[in-house]
Amino acid sequence: MTELEQRCIDAGLKMTGPRKTILKVLNNSNHLSVEEVYEKAKAIDSTISIATVYRTLSMLDELDLVTRQEFNETFSRYDTNLDHHHHLIDLDTGKVIEFQNEELEKLKEKIAEELGFELVDHTLELYGRRIKKKKK
Amino acid sequence: MTELEQRCIDAGLKMTGPRKTILKVLNNSNHLSVEEVYEKAKAIDSTISIATVYRTLSMLDELDLVTRQEFNETFSRYDTNLDHHHHLIDLDTGKVIEFQNEELEKLKEKIAEELGFELVDHTLELYGRRIKKKKK
DNA sequence: GTAGCTGCAAACTCTTTGCAACTCT
């Protein structure tokens, strides 16, 4: 029983076949697009429908078990909320590198406070290229 | 002659009626959705088409005169690139507050560097609520 | 048994595009 499954049950959701399949996919990889979740889910259970994938991901987002991210793409990706981190997107490969930074967390709070706001949520993405040799 | 118009001419674009209208709208307000630009443009010239708004905004994005933002919405907003800033979105009103922070800029560079990356671009948005009285 | 879940297909929203007519230079 994975943490994700347990949390769904706690939330009163039925543990159906399609749901187990999708949760398994989410446990195995992160930062997937809907289409990617769908493809991986189909590999496990070929009868699953993309409507179910959309519905399940929306539910999980509402339960805060997953976060819908938009990056600057025209479709969404979903992240499991098992830890708090940010993303650095490698512009050459499209790969997503995760990072955490305490200093950054504090700075955000400070900025919001200075503006008279209580911070509820935030997004930060860095886009970069791997530094090769000793350039510049 | 606005800066935006001048830059478009420099880029070799024809200064047509619809384009002038859209540039005027962009000069008057920022962070607009396509639909909002369209509405404001129609108020000036009711014959303008939404296809032209989309095409013009895409061109401006390619010329880097404007930046397409996605926030966590299902549609895009466009920002004129006249200065560099970030956004704090007021969750109660949906209003966008701009801010700049030198410390933050440096920290981003540092994080990317530590991960072995050269920073090309980044996004940061804070979501918060205005602090009323002296709560908590 | 039944409330909740599913697959299917149709509908929706936002965005892009082909084309013939038009317009800035």
Place this chain on the structure above:
DNA sequence: AGAGTTGCAAAGAGTTTGCAGCTAC
């Protein structure tokens, strides 16, 4: 005059939804 631009309508991509049948509890 001619390349670039426009409006229109149709097409595309991603996402949501109504419904009848199915399934976990």
